[in-house]
Amino acid sequence: MTAPESIRNYVAWFRQAAPYIHAFRGRTFVIGFGGEVAQGALAQALAQDCNLLAALGIRLVLVHGARPQIDAELKRRGLKAKYHKGLRVTDPAALECVKSAMGVTRLEIEALLSQGLPNTPMAGAWMRVTGGNFITAKPVGVVDGVDYQYTGAVRKIIAEEISADLDQQNVVLISPIGVSPAGEIFNLSMEEVAESVAVALQAEKLIFLCDAPGVTDRRDQLVEAITADEAEKLLKKPQRLTEDLGLYLPCCVRASRAGVKRAHLIDRDIDGGLLLELFTHEGVGTVVTRDPLARLREATIDDVAAIVGLIAPLEADGTLVRRGRERLEMEIGRFSVLDHDGVILGCAALYPFSKDRAAELACLAVNPDYRRVGYGEQLLHYMEARARRAGIKRLFVLTTRTSHWFIERGFKEAGVDFLPREKRELYNWQRRSKVLGKTL
Numbered sequence: 001m002t003a004p005e006s007i008r009n010y011v012a013w014f015r016q017a018a019p020y021i022h023a024f025r026g027r028t029f030v031i032g033f034g035g036e037v038a039q040g041a042l043a044q045a046l047a048q049d050c051n052l053l054a055a056l057g058i059r060l061v062l063v064h065g066a067r068p069q070i071d072a073e074l075k076r077r078g079l080k081a082k083y084h085k086g087l088r089v090t091d092p093a094a095l096e097c098v099k100s101a102m103g104v105t106r107l108e109i110e111a112l113l114s115q116g117l118p119n120t121p122m123a124g125a126w127m128r129v130t131g132g133n134f135i136t137a138k139p140v141g142v143v144d145g146v147d148y149q150y151t152g153a154v155r156k157i158i159a160e161e162i163s164a165d166l167d168q169q170n171v172v173l174i175s176p177i178g179v180s181p182a183g184e185i186f187n188l189s190m191e192e193v194a195e196s197v198a199v200a201l202q203a204e205k206l207i208f209l210c211d212a213p214g215v216t217d218r219r220d221q222l223v224e225a226i227t228a229d230e231a232e233k234l235l236k237k238p239q240r241l242t243e244d245l246g247l248y249l250p251c252c253v254r255a256s257r258a259g260v261k262r263a264h265l266i267d268r269d270i271d272g273g274l275l276l277e278l279f280t281h282e283g284v285g286t287v288v289t290r291d292p293l294a295r296l297r298e299a300t301i302d303d304v305a306a307i308v309g310l311i312a313p314l315e316a317d318g319t320l321v322r323r324g325r326e327r328l329e330m331e332i333g334r335f336s337v338l339d340h341d342g343v344i345l346g347c348a349a350l351y352p353f354s355k356d357r358a359a360e361l362a363c364l365a366v367n368p369d370y371r372r373v374g375y376g377e378q379l380l381h382y383m384e385a386r387a388r389r390a391g392i393k394r395l396f397v398l399t400t401r402t403s404h405w406f407i408e409r410g411f412k413e414a415g416v417d418f419l420p421r422e423k424r425e426l427y428n429w430q431r432r433s434k435v436l437g438k439t440l
Contacts, residue, residue: 023342024278025057027204030164034065034244037209037268038105038242046209047112049274050129050171059166059304063108063174065190069101070094077163084143086247090150090187098150098187102175106131106249109173130170134158135193141227152178153188154193157200195251199258199347207277209268210244214286223286223295230252252288255437263288281343294375296382299335306344307335310365316355319401320363321431335363336382345370348379352385353420357393358411360423364397380409388440390399396423397440398433411436 031050037043054060070088071081074097082089090098113129137152155178165172174197178189191208198206215223215234226234231253238246245265252263266273266285277283287293299307307328314320328335331349338346346366352359361383367377387395396418397406407413414437416427427433 013280016281019343020054021277024204026059028059028201029053029205029207030061030063030194030198030201030203031207031209031266031274032065032248033062033209034129035068035070035105036192036211038064038066038109039068040268042271043113044112045271046274047109050113050266052275054127054171060219061162061166061172061174061201061203062109063176063190063194063197064104065176066098066101070098073097073101084146084148087140087148087189087337088151088187089146089148092150095150095185096186098177098381102177106175107174113171128168128170129173130165131173131175132161132165133179134162134174134197135178135188137180137188139180139186140153141143150184150186152180152188154178154188154196155180157196159200162197162201183208187228191251195255198255198260202251202259204261206252206260207274208244208248208252208266208327209273210242210248210265211268212242212245212265213267213284213426214248214265215245224283225289226285227292228288228290230258231288233322249288255272256288261289265321266306288377294338294340294345296336296338296378299332299337300379301329301332303335303337303344304332307337307347310344310347310367311363314365320365320414323363336379336386339380346375346379350383352387352392353422355374356420357391358420359387359392359395361395361397376405377409384440394437396435396437398435400431403434403436406436412440
């Protein structure tokens with residue numbers, strides 16, 4: 001009996017999400033979002049998604065902003081909002097508005113996180129939301145002749161207190177307000193607080209919900225992953241960044257260099273964007289990392305299962321010669337893999353014939369969903385470099401289906417005589433594979 005397609009798609013997605021569920025349990029995520037999110041149409045959906053993350057054993061720290069709420073409170077009192085270089089100038093009157101707006105916004109978020117109505121995603125859930133004086137602040141001071149007054153900067157995060165709350169399976173909700181040792185109250189920026197908390201906790205992820213899909217290229221196409229160095233270059237072109245990206249991207253760069261493993265920028269207007277970014281390999285936003293997400297490396301015994309999954313469909317349709325798992329385990333030292341954020345998307349093997357200073361390039365396979373990304377070519381270049389380091393002078397491949405792909409990349413058709421004698425004696429005449437060679 002075959003299940004409906006929608007059910008099959010759900011099962012496939014759930015299986016795809018399983019490795020992330022295992023990997024994220026017990027990890028700390030810091031999620032920063034502005035007041036626009038807190039008062040927006042998707043605030044309740046975000047609360048439900050956070051409830052799901054907590055139920056999966058993820059240690060959650062939420063840092064909220066309240067800029068539009070503060071501006072509304074200033075307007076209500078007949079006061080004008082003052083900014084300099086994107087940062088609010090907080091005079092005594094503005095500070096009263098900050099305290100009022102922050103308090104109300106926090107209460108509203110706590111209410112959203114505390115829902116447990118029947119027939120909702122939070123039915124039966126009980127999220128314990130906590131907070132505290134986790135932030136010691138200092139004044140920003142005078143910049144370019146402008147006195148920021150009660151606008152502050154983070155001086156210290158009391159990380160051990162936050163960790164203690166997280167250890168009790170609480171969700172920690174932090175408002176961007178800090179106090180000085182002298183007892184003064186300072187208005188802080190949400191993004192700086194989120195960054196500082198993530199670094200202090202050495203969080204697995206720092207996540208910002210923003211006013212853009214993420215970082216985009218010159219053709220307005222989403223950039224799924226970017227390194228801190230690449231992001232820093234982009235920051236020198238502020239005209240390509242939205243207001244939120246201009247504020248959040250520098251935080252992502254600094255956090256990734258300070259030990260936070262991943263920093264994410266996600267469109268705040270995508271319903272379920274948080275879940276899609278975290279539990280699908282493609283994601284929906286931009287991830288910032290210190291080092292590139294995709295890396296080529298030598299395979300280990302732990303990669304055997306992933307390699308089997310990659311090559312099994314190609315063995316089934318006759319593209320590749322069948323290899324048993326036991327053989328793969330014995331020959332794993334011949335293999336290299338393309339590792340993308342812990343997921344193996346490609347593999348290839350090199351079988352040297354030392355006497356002839358030749359080697360067979362075999363078992364080159366890439367996940368079908370990523371064949372147009374250029375991973376096959378990256379694998380080929382990597383294997384060629386590996387062969388050169390081993391003193392190999394010529395490569396050859398045996399193929400029945402992909403001869404054109406290799407020819408386009410410098411291989412030439414050659415007869416069976418091109419093969420080393422040892423390999424020539426094992427040539428399968430029934431399979432009639434084409435022999436392609438390339439001089440290194």
